[in-house]
Amino acid sequence: MKYSEILKKNSELGVNLYSAANSIVVLSNITIHQIKEILEYPQRMNGINANVEMGNHDNIVQDSLKFQDSNLVIIFWELCNLIDGLTFKIELFNKIEFNEILDKTKSEIDLVLKNLQNAPLVLFNRFSPLLFSNSSIRKSNFERFADCLNHYLEETISNNVKLISIEKVIAEIGIYESLDHRYYYSSKAPYTVSFFKAYSEYVKPIIMAANGKAKKALIFDCDNTLWKGILGEDGFDHIDMSTENRDGSIFHEIQSISIALSKQGVLIGLCSKNNPDDVEEVLISHPDMLLRNEHIAVNKSNWSNKVTNLRQIAQELNIGLDSLVFVDDSPFEVNFIREQLPEVTVLQVPEKLYEYPKMLRENVGLFYNLSVTAEDRKKTEMIKQQINRERIKNEFESIDDYLSSLRLGITVYQDDTTISQRMAQLSQKTNQFNLTTKRYTEEEIRNYITQNGTNVFSFSVSDKFGDNGVCGLCIVNLDGGSQTAEIDTFLMSCRVIGRNIEYAFMNYLIEYLTSRKIKMIRGRYEKTLKNKQVEQFYETCSFSTSEKKDKVKSFKLNINQYKPKKLGYIEVKNGR
Amino acid sequence: MEDRIKTVMSAVLDVSMDQINNNTSPENVEVWDSLRHMNLIVALEEEFELEFNDDDIVEMLNYGLIKNIIDQRLATLSH
Numbered sequence: 001m002k003y004s005e006i007l008k009k010n011s012e013l014g015v016n017l018y019s020a021a022n023s024i025v026v027l028s029n030i031t032i033h034q035i036k037e038i039l040e041y042p043q044r045m046n047g048i049n050a051n052v053e054m055g056n057h058d059n060i061v062q063d064s065l066k067f068q069d070s071n072l073v074i075i076f077w078e079l080c081n082l083i084d085g086l087t088f089k090i091e092l093f094n095k096i097e098f099n100e101i102l103d104k105t106k107s108e109i110d111l112v113l114k115n116l117q118n119a120p121l122v123l124f125n126r127f128s129p130l131l132f133s134n135s136s137i138r139k140s141n142f143e144r145f146a147d148c149l150n151h152y153l154e155e156t157i158s159n160n161v162k163l164i165s166i167e168k169v170i171a172e173i174g175i176y177e178s179l180d181h182r183y184y185y186s187s188k189a190p191y192t193v194s195f196f197k198a199y200s201e202y203v204k205p206i207i208m209a210a211n212g213k214a215k216k217a218l219i220f221d222c223d224n225t226l227w228k229g230i231l232g233e234d235g236f237d238h239i240d241m242s243t244e245n246r247d248g249s250i251f252h253e254i255q256s257i258s259i260a261l262s263k264q265g266v267l268i269g270l271c272s273k274n275n276p277d278d279v280e281e282v283l284i285s286h287p288d289m290l291l292r293n294e295h296i297a298v299n300k301s302n303w304s305n306k307v308t309n310l311r312q313i314a315q316e317l318n319i320g321l322d323s324l325v326f327v328d329d330s331p332f333e334v335n336f337i338r339e340q341l342p343e344v345t346v347l348q349v350p351e352k353l354y355e356y357p358k359m360l361r362e363n364v365g366l367f368y369n370l371s372v373t374a375e376d377r378k379k380t381e382m383i384k385q386q387i388n389r390e391r392i393k394n395e396f397e398s399i400d401d402y403l404s405s406l407r408l409g410i411t412v413y414q415d416d417t418t419i420s421q422r423m424a425q426l427s428q429k430t431n432q433f434n435l436t437t438k439r440y441t442e443e444e445i446r447n448y449i450t451q452n453g454t455n456v457f458s459f460s461v462s463d464k465f466g467d468n469g470v471c472g473l474c475i476v477n478l479d480g481g482s483q484t485a486e487i488d489t490f491l492m493s494c495r496v497i498g499r500n501i502e503y504a505f506m507n508y509l510i511e512y513l514t515s516r517k518i519k520m521i522r523g524r525y526e527k528t529l530k531n532k533q534v535e536q537f538y539e540t541c542s543f544s545t546s547e548k549k550d551k552v553k554s555f556k557l558n559i560n561q562y563k564p565k566k567l568g569y570i571e572v573k574n575g576r
Numbered sequence: 577m578e579d580r581i582k583t584v585m586s587a588v589l590d591v592s593m594d595q596i597n598n599n600t601s602p603e604n605v606e607v608w609d610s611l612r613h614m615n616l617i618v619a620l621e622e623e624f625e626l627e628f629n630d631d632d633i634v635e636m637l638n639y640g641l642i643k644n645i646i647d648q649r650l651a652t653l654s655h
Contacts (some may be wrong), residue, residue: 004587
């Protein structure tokens with residue numbers, strides 16, 4: 001899209017002053033103002049209320065202190081302007097001069113990283129000499145200088161800082177398209193708008209993930225999508241996904257990429273018009289298959305239409321349709337889904353088959369996860385246990401009978417920094433059972449944990465089918481003086497919904513707060529498109545409404561009026 | 577061509593297209609400062625697939641002049 005169109009559409013979308021903004025600040029030692037709208041636009045298009053602010057020109061150190069509370073800090077620290085003319089002057093530097101400027105820059109980096117140590121998320125571009133390199137075989141001083149700084153960065157950064165390989169962005173469009181000599185010399189503005197567009201595209205997965213918009217499941221058609229050929233016509237022996245054959249090896253690669261994704265917590269599913277038994281046989285015993293039942297979270301191989309199947313897949317996995325990515329080779333199916341289920345991201349197998357792996361790789365960013373946790377690695381297994389539970393549920397007379405049969409257990413962890421990564425991830429990804437939908441980074445969670453007067457609880461849930469891992473989070477602010485507590489965040493992963501876990505935890509919480517001499521508890525429900533199911537939660541827990549404003553309902557509870565639910569079948573334990 | 581220039585100017589400078597005339601310049605458009613000028617040049621270059629030189633850039637300071645210079649550049653291209 002042209003720059004002027006981006007400006008126009010971005011300004012039409014505007015900032016919604018009434019909902020929480022995703023505040024982003026760009027700190028830089030060059031002129032870079034054109035990145036503002038180019039960063040804002042794709043986010044606003046995706047329903048993120050983005051507002052990008054620019055730091056003062058060449059003022060990274062001081063600004064890092066000023067803007068440390070932004071949701072996201074992006075740092076363009078460009079070698080070409082560390083000192084005026086460094087790109088050519090450095091080639092004349094002796095060792096002492098070289099080290100002097102290196103040490104000075106390192107100590108400035110230290111300051112900036114220290115100022116930003118509690119910032120939620122920082123994108124720090126790696127230093128790159130690429131725009132000002134020549135084709136000489138021997139490394140220039142300028143290139144060696146960049147190497148030293150990058151090495152230093154890798155050693156120094158903490159968890160909240162992500163290093164951005166800016167050279168990948170430059171490679172995507174080429175040096176010539178990235179660098180504007182004219183404005184570099186007249187205004188210290190080396191980068192073109194083409195570069196900013198490519199950069200914005202490159203960091204989009206991180207921003208989407210930090211705003212709870214990452215995709216969660218990758219659903220494949222089978223015939224000519226996971227293997228070459230049509231199972232129902234060509235038969236078991238003639239479908240091809242073998243490394244021995246030209247086309248087969250492409251499908252082999254697709255399956256391999258999918259398994260790698262599933263190990264990072266992406267759920268893999270099948271949605272294909274086939275006889276279920278035929279597909280099952282391939283999954284179990286075809287010698288060339290890489291994908292097996294253990295990798296597949298949900299399998300809809302049948303003759304129903306794919307819209308119905310995808311709806312059911314979303315329901316069974318308990319995620320929104322907008323969390324699904326669907327891959328199919330048939331233009332008919334692709335258009336049908338795009339029309340009927342516009343929320344689903346649909347990818348079509350390219351006509352030139354050899355472009356298929358590249359296409360899938362380019363879309364891997366849709367599933368980007370700020371961090372991969374232990375829970376991600378066993379997600380497929382856990383989701384299948386869940387589907388089993390649902391099946392058995394239907395065999396019981398009453399829900400209580402069923403729940404009693406599960407041997408449910410909760411383990412509560414209080415202020416445990418060892419799982420802060422998982423807690424942050426829960427806050428970023430949980431949409432349905434989430435009362436306030438506040439997104440937190442690991443850094444923010446750690447701050448809450450160490451902060452006086454705030455308790456961070458999380459809990460894991462287990463039953464006879466297995467352990468669901470850490471899947472609940474509750475952040476409570478305590479005020480000893482007024483003997484009140486406020487629930488800032490209460491959320492639970494959708495995989496444990498419907499088992500009264502939330503009430504068992506509430507019993508636990510109330511007991512804890514009573515022991516801390518709290519008399520009054522406040523809670524809030526902030527309505528989003530996805531969290532309707534918890535609208536009544538506080539009322540069900542004996543809270544009464546204290547205020548109603550737009551999308552926010554406030555509740556309070558006098559602690560001695562709390563009526564605990566009888567949930568003898570759930571065992572509650574203290575963790576670490 | 578005039579419409580294309582006006583569309584770009586309107587998007588970059590936040591003015592409506594029908595307000596743009598030959599005298600529209602930094603004098604009467606408040607937001608048209610040196611940074612905004614850079615945006616305008618880059619946006620026009622993208623629109624017309626041109627590259628202006630330094631002298632063009634300092635000259636293109638009202639709608640009339642912008643139109644002239646783009647005319648000239650497009651004419652040299654077609655020769």
